[in-house]
Amino acid sequence: MRKPHALEPGDEFEQPCPIRDVLDRIGDQWSFLVLNTLASGTQRFNELMRNIGDISKQMLSRTLKRLEEDGLVRRTIYPEVPPRVEYQLTPLGRSFLIPMKGLIAWADEHHQAVCDARKRSRRLK
Amino acid sequence: MRKPHALEPGDEFEQPCPIRDVLDRIGDQWSFLVLNTLASGTQRFNELMRNIGDISKQMLSRTLKRLEEDGLVRRTIYPEVPPRVEYQLTPLGRSFLIPMKGLIAWADEHHQAVCDARKRSRRLK
DNA sequence: CCCGCGCGGTCTATTTAGTAGACCGGCTCT
DNA sequence: AGAGCCGGTCTACTAAATAGACCGCGCGGG
Numbered sequence: 001m002r003k004p005h006a007l008e009p010g011d012e013f014e015q016p017c018p019i020r021d022v023l024d025r026i027g028d029q030w031s032f033l034v035l036n037t038l039a040s041g042t043q044r045f046n047e048l049m050r051n052i053g054d055i056s057k058q059m060l061s062r063t064l065k066r067l068e069e070d071g072l073v074r075r076t077i078y079p080e081v082p083p084r085v086e087y088q089l090t091p092l093g094r095s096f097l098i099p100m101k102g103l104i105a106w107a108d109e110h111h112q113a114v115c116d117a118r119k120r121s122r123r124l125k
Numbered sequence: 126m127r128k129p130h131a132l133e134p135g136d137e138f139e140q141p142c143p144i145r146d147v148l149d150r151i152g153d154q155w156s157f158l159v160l161n162t163l164a165s166g167t168q169r170f171n172e173l174m175r176n177i178g179d180i181s182k183q184m185l186s187r188t189l190k191r192l193e194e195d196g197l198v199r200r201t202i203y204p205e206v207p208p209r210v211e212y213q214l215t216p217l218g219r220s221f222l223i224p225m226k227g228l229i230a231w232a233d234e235h236h237q238a239v240c241d242a243r244k245r246s247r248r249l250k
Numbered sequence: 251c252c253c254g255c256g257c258g259g260t261c262t263a264t265t266t267a268g269t270a271g272a273c274c275g276g277c278t279c280t
Numbered sequence: 281a282g283a284g285c286c287g288g289t290c291t292a293c294t295a296a297a298t299a300g301a302c303c304g305c306g307c308g309g310g
Contacts (some may be wrong), residue, residue, distance in 0.1 A: 019161065021239070022232035027154040030297095036144070045258050056298055061259060071242025082257050082306055092238055099227035106224040107147035113217055114146070117196025155268095170287050181269055186288060207277050207286050 025070060030055060030063045032100070035089070038073065039097050042088040072096060150195055155180060155188045157225070160214070163198065164222050167213040197221060 026032050037043070037051050049060055064087060067073040072093035078084040089097075150156055162168070162176050174185055189212060192198040197218035203209040214222075 018232040018236040019158075019229055021236055022228065023154045023157055025239075026228075027152060027157055029148045029152045032148060032152055033144075046256075056300090057259070058261090058299090059297070062297095069243055069246045070239045071245075072239075085258060092235060092242070095235065096231060099224065099231040102224035102227040103147070104144055106221060107143040110217060110220065111143035111146060114150070114195045114197075117217070118194055120196075121194040171285075181271095182288070183270090183290090184268065187268095210287060 025066065025072075026096070026100075028063070030059050031067060034060070034063050034067065035072065035093060035096060036100065036104070038087060038089050038093070039100075042086050045085055045087070048087065067093070150191065153188070155184050156192060159185070159188050159192065160197065160218060160221060161225065161229070163212060163214050163218070164225075167211050170210055170212070173212065192218070 026035070033052055033055070034048065037048060043051065045060070045064075048064075049055060049057065052060070055063075064073060064075065068075050071090055074088050074090050076086045076088070078086070158177055158180070159173065162173060168176065170185070170189075173189075174180060174182065177185070180188075189198060189200065193200050196215055199213050199215050201211045201213070203211070
């Protein structure tokens with residue numbers, strides 16, 4: 001996804017193709033997983049790390065930063081000691097859960113079929 | 126996405142998580158784009174390349190191979206001269222179009238909001 | 251008092267994934 | 281004859297993701 005359509009200067013945030021645009025974000029597995037994890041409620045940084053399980057700090061940090069930039073996630077810093085940082089879905093972020101759930105439902109429903117197909121093709125080799 | 130681990134509260138340790146599994150395949154941008162392109166009908170290899178626009182031969186080849194293994198795409202070789210190879214969605218592949226359309230609809234609907242959020246966050250920096 | 255842990259990250263080095271581009275033989279079109 | 285399409289594979293390079301160290305601060309236990 002290097003050069004979708006060669007962005008014009010001044011156009012840097014207006015990607016012409018919405019599909020490409022959404023893919024750049026959620027097509028990335030980590031963003032998808034982070035959003036799915038945040039679906040169950042507001043969480044802190046290390047809490048997210050634990051809940052996702054196998055994401056590196058750096059990737060989580062970068063992913064959250066992008067999701068915040070895109071207005072899907074809100075980051076709240078509490079000026080306490082020790083500092084507390086909470087992440088939660090914005091209304092825009094929550095609106096994304098609907099098509100996301102559709103995808104997850106498809107995965108649940110057809111996972112076995114995919115596995116079967118995979119086994120079958122492996123047997124042919 | 127190395128180890129299929131925790132996902133969210135109430136996760137199953139049992140089998141590989143379907144969500145991870147589906148993300149490994151279609152969460153990859155190229156797979157998603159290829160399926161979306163094939164939605165408009167049977168196409169040949171170079172035809173797909175042209176229609177997608179900015180995918181490398183290698184990636185298209187690899188992506189199609191995986192989609193075929195997973196039973197989402199059927200590859201048909203016609204023993205002609207010159208050889209003709211056609212790719213089309215299987216019923217399983219077509220079933221995926223439904224949640225995919227949901228995602229694309231979300232993208233269309235909220236693309237502007239995402240762009241606005243991006244601009245806003247840029248201005249704050 | 252000192253040790254190690256948790257917090258929310260960043261920085262660096264290494265591994266891995268994706269890219270462009272050459273190449274293949276056989277064919278058609280000009 | 282030369283160029284170009286067909287469906288790919290192979291190689292060399294570059295971009296991205298990973299693991300792991302590190303940071304200052306506070307807290308609880310020994």
